Amino acid sequence: MSWLDIGALDDIPPRGARVVKTQHGCVAVFRTHDDQVFALDDRCPHRGGPLSEGIVHGHAVTCPLHGMVIGLADGLAKGADEGAVATYPARVEGGRILLDAARLIRGRAA
Amino acid sequence: MKQKLVLIGAGMASGRVLEHILAQDPEGWEMTVFNTEPRGNYNRIMLSPVLSGEKTYEEIVTHDDDFYASHKITCRFGEAVVQIDRENKVVHSNKDIVPYDKLLIATGSAPFIIPVQGKDLPGVITYRDMDDTQAMIDASTKPGGKAVVIGGGLLGLEAAAGLALRGMEVTVIHLMGHLMERQLDPAAGYLLQKDLEARGIHVHCKGATKAILGQDRVEAVLLEDGTIYPADLVCMAVGIRPETRLANDAHLEVGRGIVVDDQMRSSDPDILAVGECVEHDRQLFGLVAPLYDQAKVVAATLLGQDAAFRPVQTATKLKVTGVDLFSAGDFADAPGREDIVFRDPARGVYKRLVIEADRLIGAVMYGDTADGSWFFGLIKDGTDIAPMRDTLIFGPAYQGGTSADPLAAVAALPPEAEICGCNGICKGTIVAAIEGGATTLGEIKARTKASASCGTCTGLVEQVLASTLGNAFEMPAAQPICDCTDLTHEDVRRLIKAQGLKSMPAVMQELGWKTSCGCPSCRPALNFYLLADWPLDYTDDAQSRFVNERNHANIQKDGTYSVVPRMWGGMTNPRELRAIADAADKYAIPGVKVTGGQRIDLLGVKKEDLPHIWADLNKAGLVSGHAYSKGLRTVKTCVGTDFCRFGTQDSTGLGIKLEKRLWGSWTPHKVKLGVSGCPRNCAEATCKDVGIICVDSGYEIGVGGAAGMDLKEIERLAKVATEQEAIDLTVAFIQLYRENAKYLDRPYKWLAKVGLDWVKAQVVDDLGNRAALIARFDLSQSIYQRDPWADRATPQAQMGFTPLADMTQEAAE
Numbered sequence A: 001m002s003w004l005d006i007g008a009l010d011d012i013p014p015r016g017a018r019v020v021k022t023q024h025g026c027v028a029v030f031r032t033h034d035d036q037v038f039a040l041d042d043r044c045p046h047r048g049g050p051l052s053e054g055i056v057h058g059h060a061v062t063c064p065l066h067g068m069v070i071g072l073a074d075g076l077a078k079g080a081d082e083g084a085v086a087t088y089p090a091r092v093e094g095g096r097i098l099l100d101a102a103r104l105i106r107g108r109a110a
Numbered sequence B: 001m002k003q004k005l006v007l008i009g010a011g012m013a014s015g016r017v018l019e020h021i022l023a024q025d026p027e028g029w030e031m032t033v034f035n036t037e038p039r040g041n042y043n044r045i046m047l048s049p050v051l052s053g054e055k056t057y058e059e060i061v062t063h064d065d066d067f068y069a070s071h072k073i074t075c076r077f078g079e080a081v082v083q084i085d086r087e088n089k090v091v092h093s094n095k096d097i098v099p100y101d102k103l104l105i106a107t108g109s110a111p112f113i114i115p116v117q118g119k120d121l122p123g124v125i126t127y128r129d130m131d132d133t134q135a136m137i138d139a140s141t142k143p144g145g146k147a148v149v150i151g152g153g154l155l156g157l158e159a160a161a162g163l164a165l166r167g168m169e170v171t172v173i174h175l176m177g178h179l180m181e182r183q184l185d186p187a188a189g190y191l192l193q194k195d196l197e198a199r200g201i202h203v204h205c206k207g208a209t210k211a212i213l214g215q216d217r218v219e220a221v222l223l224e225d226g227t228i229y230p231a232d233l234v235c236m237a238v239g240i241r242p243e244t245r246l247a248n249d250a251h252l253e254v255g256r257g258i259v260v261d262d263q264m265r266s267s268d269p270d271i272l273a274v275g276e277c278v279e280h281d282r283q284l285f286g287l288v289a290p291l292y293d294q295a296k297v298v299a300a301t302l303l304g305q306d307a308a309f310r311p312v313q314t315a316t317k318l319k320v321t322g323v324d325l326f327s328a329g330d331f332a333d334a335p336g337r338e339d340i341v342f343r344d345p346a347r348g349v350y351k352r353l354v355i356e357a358d359r360l361i362g363a364v365m366y367g368d369t370a371d372g373s374w375f376f377g378l379i380k381d382g383t384d385i386a387p388m389r390d391t392l393i394f395g396p397a398y399q400g401g402t403s404a405d406p407l408a409a410v411a412a413l414p415p416e417a418e419i420c421g422c423n424g425i426c427k428g429t430i431v432a433a434i435e436g437g438a439t440t441l442g443e444i445k446a447r448t449k450a451s452a453s454c455g456t457c458t459g460l461v462e463q464v465l466a467s468t469l470g471n472a473f474e475m476p477a478a479q480p481i482c483d484c485t486d487l488t489h490e491d492v493r494r495l496i497k498a499q500g501l502k503s504m505p506a507v508m509q510e511l512g513w514k515t516s517c518g519c520p521s522c523r524p525a526l527n528f529y530l531l532a533d534w535p536l537d538y539t540d541d542a543q544s545r546f547v548n549e550r551n552h553a554n555i556q557k558d559g560t561y562s563v564v565p566r567m568w569g570g571m572t573n574p575r576e577l578r579a580i581a582d583a584a585d586k587y588a589i590p591g592v593k594v595t596g597g598q599r600i601d602l603l604g605v606k607k608e609d610l611p612h613i614w615a616d617l618n619k620a621g622l623v624s625g626h627a628y629s630k631g632l633r634t635v636k637t638c639v640g641t642d643f644c645r646f647g648t649q650d651s652t653g654l655g656i657k658l659e660k661r662l663w664g665s666w667t668p669h670k671v672k673l674g675v676s677g678c679p680r681n682c683a684e685a686t687c688k689d690v691g692i693i694c695v696d697s698g699y700e701i702g703v704g705g706a707a708g709m710d711l712k713e714i715e716r717l718a719k720v721a722t723e724q725e726a727i728d729l730t731v732a733f734i735q736l737y738r739e740n741a742k743y744l745d746r747p748y749k750w751l752a753k754v755g756l757d758w759v760k761a762q763v764v765d766d767l768g769n770r771a772a773l774i775a776r777f778d779l780s781q782s783i784y785q786r787d788p789w790a791d792r793a794t795p796q797a798q799m800g801f802t803p804l805a806d807m808t809q810e811a812a813e
């Protein structure tokens, strides 16, 4: 894995998200209340809503458009809904956010 | 080895077969689905709401790509099967040859086309699938367009109503003497025709189509009697015939449909058929309820289980919003039959029951169909109705001496009474789901599929919920805020004040929240309660706000935003208009619209551009219009004494004063005001949260109006003599609302709970309290009345609107 420093943890508010632009669309990077980070495609499986704009609760985010709840760790829709988004390896080291560069460049089909 | 199952047709019947197989034997089959339509299974019966614009295609998809992918079903959508080779057990499409062990034909029906001259002209459309629907939607975009629908049956009328809702001028041509003659008797057909005509749909009965006229595309329809109706679009909805061509060519036994036995097998035991393409016991099927029963049997047969298809009675409803009709059974006049008729001309209600040998055999109802399923139950069960004959027509509420309470009618239904006709769900199944813990319509839908198809039984399902759960369902007030707590909104508001809880963690800790950091239901509510109760102590939490309030703009369906500057009281000037025009040019704004709130909306702004366009608008003195907030939206005014010959007071001036006082305040739900200069009420003040009507002698202040999902006229709070008093009362009222209402209750909903009298006592009669409320409002405004646009002009704040990193330049390996 080729870990790439994409910014400081504090660039993202707790229970918030920012996006990383890639050639195949935006990847949403979430910071949860317990300072974990998760990276997922910024496209809701329902109708493409920007997940990065959803309300983050626990290790899940609620899509801002129609309220689908997506697990941040596995990218799977919760509850009665079906659907999944691609997830990307992400971790925090020394207050910096690291993502897997190869995966980001290659896209979801890894 | 998995068996190979090939399905021809991805429609409603075969979709149900898939679900049954996957539920019972998910690994046993290797499945391939062919479909002529370039898409999978969707809820065809909901095409009418799509046509009318009440639903989108996405909302009616039953099986999406994920469904097929996750169950490893091979999809060949947009690929028709052209031949079945029974000898080699393969099917041919234009592209490929696919082998099968078992084959299921589910090709549905094809619309019948009357063989008249001009039937192939462009603009002549049938009504069967999404492409037809889209073609009609596209055709309806032409302003002033005219449509002729041939066929006044179920489909034709749904098409007509949809096209009319889309703004077309619609004529329905029907061959018979009255509409829907297969389901309705003439009296009900008449009421239906009247209703449709009231919607502007022209109905021509006893009309035989002679030709469709036009050069390069359709221009008019000519009837045998010489009438000509101009038409930009002709929808032919005169009937369907089973799609049996493949079966015919393969020499299967075919009558009007593909002949199947009780196990849904065709004359070749390895080939089954299901849906509208089949004929069982000389009968055809055109509604989904029996098809779903067939689907169950198909799955059982494939899985080697015993099952036999037995057709049941079906009932019909027309899915045209606002038209209530119901028909079931046989209602033709015949010797030995009697009817009971009830009419209420004033309400446009008609009910007719047909009785033969003390059994109910048919029912037609128009205008009031609440008892439909009860009657349908009597028909299906062959109940002896002699003992209740005299009161039968009044429905179940009048039987056995129970009261006329509408819920009693539902409570009186036996467990086997059918509630959801589409899915064949009876009351007992729904009650069982409720006893198993379901408490909402959504849960009932998910567990039983009741009301999950055409949705006309939604009200009934809710009544079953209400009658089974009693107060638990009727009184949502007793509902906890969300799954994070057992407390209600009211409890939480009270405890926040009583225990002096001033932060979100404090609330969650002290009140025993069950989750780590709440959820999207409770967090926005808590954030509001805290900032409203403790304006000086609490720090607003952007992460607990819905996207619109966090980004200070309305998110649109494509992820862009809208920008609405405030125009105080609806007044503007050339400088502001120029700044808006310049911004629209500079940021290539795709849509500029005058809103219903007397101001201008810039639609389709990219997130990164937001801080910049705001800064530009700020320079011209424009501030955020909070068109996205649970807070003060707009104060609509009329021109008043400034210009109008009837104006009694300066309504524009008062509106501007109110808007300047109230803007920026957060409220439980949005708040809109209107000030009209005289009772002609051009500012529509009588349907606002606060509406002021100016009269010669002063100001009439009303509260609790609404014109959204509910329509409510304001109720009089007070009449005052001076402008200052009008402002004071308004401010005090809004603060009372801020301090007491449940999050997401508009003022009218809150008023219904606390009562207008209580509110009057607080703000009209008790002058001390009025002053205290105003003081608390102004204190809050000292913190919260800030232009969010100006606040976000710093580089620091702007960064939040940009990507964290941009990797679009990185090359792939």
Ligand code: SRM
Residues within 6 Å of the ligand: B554, B555, B556, B557, B562, B564, B593, B594, B595, B596, B597, B598, B599, B601, B626, B627, B628, B633, B634, B670, B672, B687, B705, B706, B707, B708, B709, B710, B746
């Ligand atoms: C822009 C505007 C329509 C227009 O083109 O004119 C509009 C647009 C939206 N309205 Fe509205 N409403 C607009 C005037 C109205 C009016 C008319 C009025 O204010 O005089 C009403 C009925 C009056 C009323 O509120 O009682 C109205 C009743 C609603 C409702 C139903 C509220 C209710 O309590 O029943 C909603 C849904 C909600 O708020 O939960 C809603 C929600 C929406 C949302 C925010 C839907 C959403 O959540 O995304 C729409 C945003 C569209 C977008 O993509 O930006 N809109 N909306 C109007 C903006 C007015 C303004 O200048 O701020």
Ligand SMILES: Cc1cc2nc3c(=O)[nH]c(=O)nc-3n(C[C@H](O)[C@H](O)[C@H](O)COP(=O)(O)OP(=O)(O)OC[C@H]3O[C@@H](n4cnc5c(N)ncnc54)[C@H](O)[C@@H]3O)c2cc1C
Residues within 6 Å of the ligand: B008, B009, B010, B011, B012, B013, B014, B034, B035, B036, B037, B044, B045, B046, B047, B048, B079, B080, B081, B082, B106, B107, B108, B109, B127, B128, B129, B155, B158, B243, B246, B274, B275, B276, B277, B285, B286, B287, B288, B289, B291, B317, B319, B422, B454
């Ligand atoms: C506008 C409208 C409103 C309706 N409203 C109601 C209602 O309110 N209540 C109700 O009960 N019913 C209603 N119906 C009827 C209901 O939709 C049908 O009874 C039901 O869809 C039939 O299901 P099916 O699977 O037999 O056929 P379909 O759903 O029509 O599916 C058949 C599929 O097979 C495909 N196909 C055909 N030939 C081939 C081939 N050779 N190769 C591959 N694919 C092929 C077709 O493209 C089609 O997608 C309505 C129908 C319409 C059109």
Ligand code: SF4
Residues within 6 Å of the ligand: none
């Ligand atoms: S703007 Fe209002 S009425 Fe129009 S679609 Fe959106 S919410 Fe519905």
Ligand code: FES
Residues within 6 Å of the ligand: A044, A045, A046, A047, A048, A049, A063, A064, A065, A066, A067, A068
């Ligand atoms: S786009 Fe996410 S829920 Fe609809």
